[in-house]
Amino acid sequence: MLRNAKIKYLVVRTHGLSSHLIDPSELRSWVFIEDDRALFDKISQTSYGGFFEKPEDLSDPVKIDEVTMRVNFIRANKLISIARASPLENILRVYMSKYDLENIRRIIFSLLFGRLERLSLLPHPGYLYDIAKLSKVERLEDLLDLIEERKLSSLISSWLSGDRNTSELDLMLTKVYVDSLIGPLKRRTPLYEIIHSYLENVTLGLLLKAKYLGIGNDLIIRVLSGIPFKKLLEAASQSGDLSDFLDKLLNIAPYREVSIEVRDSLRDVGEPWVIEHSVLKRAYTEAVRISMMSPMSEAYILSYLISSEWESQSLRTVLFGRISGVSKDILYQLLSPRSE
Amino acid sequence: MSFRSVGRVLPTKGFLIRLRERTRLLKSGVEALKMKRDQLVRECQSLIPDLKRRSDIERKLEDAYKILKLAYSAAGPEEMKKAALLTTPLLTEMRVRSVIGVEVPETKVIGLSLATSPSLNAVVIAASRKFADAIREMMPLVNSEAKFERIATALADTMRKVNALEKIVIPDHEAAIRYIEEMLEEESLEEFIMVKKYREIKRGE
Numbered sequence: 001m002l003r004n005a006k007i008k009y010l011v012v013r014t015h016g017l018s019s020h021l022i023d024p025s026e027l028r029s030w031v032f033i034e035d036d037r038a039l040f041d042k043i044s045q046t047s048y049g050g051f052f053e054k055p056e057d058l059s060d061p062v063k064i065d066e067v068t069m070r071v072n073f074i075r076a077n078k079l080i081s082i083a084r085a086s087p088l089e090n091i092l093r094v095y096m097s098k099y100d101l102e103n104i105r106r107i108i109f110s111l112l113f114g115r116l117e118r119l120s121l122l123p124h125p126g127y128l129y130d131i132a133k134l135s136k137v138e139r140l141e142d143l144l145d146l147i148e149e150r151k152l153s154s155l156i157s158s159w160l161s162g163d164r165n166t167s168e169l170d171l172m173l174t175k176v177y178v179d180s181l182i183g184p185l186k187r188r189t190p191l192y193e194i195i196h197s198y199l200e201n202v203t204l205g206l207l208l209k210a211k212y213l214g215i216g217n218d219l220i221i222r223v224l225s226g227i228p229f230k231k232l233l234e235a236a237s238q239s240g241d242l243s244d245f246l247d248k249l250l251n252i253a254p255y256r257e258v259s260i261e262v263r264d265s266l267r268d269v270g271e272p273w274v275i276e277h278s279v280l281k282r283a284y285t286e287a288v289r290i291s292m293m294s295p296m297s298e299a300y301i302l303s304y305l306i307s308s309e310w311e312s313q314s315l316r317t318v319l320f321g322r323i324s325g326v327s328k329d330i331l332y333q334l335l336s337p338r339s340e
Numbered sequence: 341m342s343f344r345s346v347g348r349v350l351p352t353k354g355f356l357i358r359l360r361e362r363t364r365l366l367k368s369g370v371e372a373l374k375m376k377r378d379q380l381v382r383e384c385q386s387l388i389p390d391l392k393r394r395s396d397i398e399r400k401l402e403d404a405y406k407i408l409k410l411a412y413s414a415a416g417p418e419e420m421k422k423a424a425l426l427t428t429p430l431l432t433e434m435r436v437r438s439v440i441g442v443e444v445p446e447t448k449v450i451g452l453s454l455a456t457s458p459s460l461n462a463v464v465i466a467a468s469r470k471f472a473d474a475i476r477e478m479m480p481l482v483n484s485e486a487k488f489e490r491i492a493t494a495l496a497d498t499m500r501k502v503n504a505l506e507k508i509v510i511p512d513h514e515a516a517i518r519y520i521e522e523m524l525e526e527e528s529l530e531e532f533i534m535v536k537k538y539r540e541i542k543r544g545e
Contacts, residue, residue, distance in 0.1 A: 061417045069418075105459055109425040113455070120421040166426065170459040209458035213465065270403075271466035273410055321413035331413070 006086045011296055013082060014304045017075065021304075021311055022046050028335045030318050031328050039322075047071050048315065064319045066123065068312040073099075073124050075308050079301060080127075088298055091191070094181050095305065096127040098202075101173045103131045104147075108156075111140045112164060152176050167215045171223040174206050178227050190290060190299035197286040198306060200229050204255065205279035207232060208262060211242040212272055242272060258282055277317070277334050284310035285337055343519075345512040351523035359520065363513040370505045373498055379440050380495040387491075390484035397478050404470035407463065415461035423464045426455040430475070442494040444487040449479050 033039045040055040051067040052058060076096050083089040103121045110119040116138075125132055129147065137143050140160055147153040155172050162168070178199050185192045203224070210220055217237050224233060231252055239245040243266070249259035258278045265274040284306055291303030314335050321331040343349060346359070412420070431451030436443050452475060454468045 061412070065416045065418045102459070106422055106425060109422070109455075109457075113425060113428065115425045118421065118424055120418065122418070166455045166457045170457050173459070206458050209460070209462050209465065212462060213456045213458055215456065215458065269407070269410075269466075271407060271463070271470070273407065273414065273463035273466050275462035277414065316416050317413060320416055324409040324413045326409055326413045330410075334414070 190294035190297040194299040201283035400474040407467040411463040411467040
């Protein structure tokens, strides 16, 4: 039972906010709507409706990207503002700090490759880090002075003194995120379980892509050792390439579905292009399952955030897919849970 | 008398000798040009297997565009912008090689890379890899097409020259030679008759 009244209130509010989420099966059915006006009318009734002014906006990729991200940030910010001064505020901030880390990653990439003029950041000032300030630096070394979090700044510092491998940076940032989110949590609580499951999926996605890119096991083990997903890391360290890794995952029950989905995409298209969708879909399904078991716990709040991300991703897939002329069946399949 | 490709013809022995020398030179020039033409045809033929690969490369590019479409629908423009941060400009090295006097460009890709980053969406990584592979495979075809284009132009030029020499210039020269020879023969015959007449007249005195 929840003791903190504020958190109780937050869980109840989240139940209310969840009712604004689009039903996933309805969202999937939008793939087959041909008429822009009809789709616009459907979207107008959702949280995204206020940001799309006319049917033509549904054909503007930049607008779609901006709106879907903005709705996600608004939802998270609302929860954070209600949770202010409660123990959950920090957890929510750390959870959302993945967007800060993504922006930090982009700043580092742009500085590393001399592409400052092309730098494009996710539209949020930052949950833990002052992104506006970080984006103004002109040298990689200057970042270190501005990042107050000691663990992150020391990792970036050691990365800067090494060979500045971008893959290593990605693995390091993920490790920082995993450690900072799961580290302070009490074990065997629904909140721990949902965050554990979410981070497991983040790591699964990262490892699948690391294998696809041919990143060496030495680097993976060196950077990610200590994360709480032993089976996953073990399978990665024992396998050579992506198909080898997928074979190993096929024999580990929880990862079987993702493995099959990625293998199917490899067989059909020749590229494992569904990794993100498969992993996020898995994260969403798991989050819903865990939150159903304890609907009055903090886990429900995290489940709402993960559902919101899956919803945004699904809407983007529907809209971008229409613009790019991707087959409706492929889009529908991407958004459908495998078990359905 | 004048011939189109010889100019004004003087029916003199000196001019005839010069004209014969020039014709000999033109004939050996035609032979050399014919050899060049044959060599250029052989070069063009040797490029045909490379040029036939165009449809393969086009298919690869189509595949890359298909994946790019998927990338766009799955990842969106923001992710594409992020991937663009990791690219380095396409660096090529170009040198010019001479094939039987025809200058052909040769381009080599020396820098085409997207830094690896597992944070990128898998479909964006797939699209960039497909494009990089297609560009790498396209470069030899680009070289072959450029070479074929230059050689074909030189071949057309050489064939025009051979035809002009064989059909116009040399026949004109030969006609001019025949004309001078006839004129000189007539002149010598005239001179012979004049001398004969002169002798008859002198004998009759």
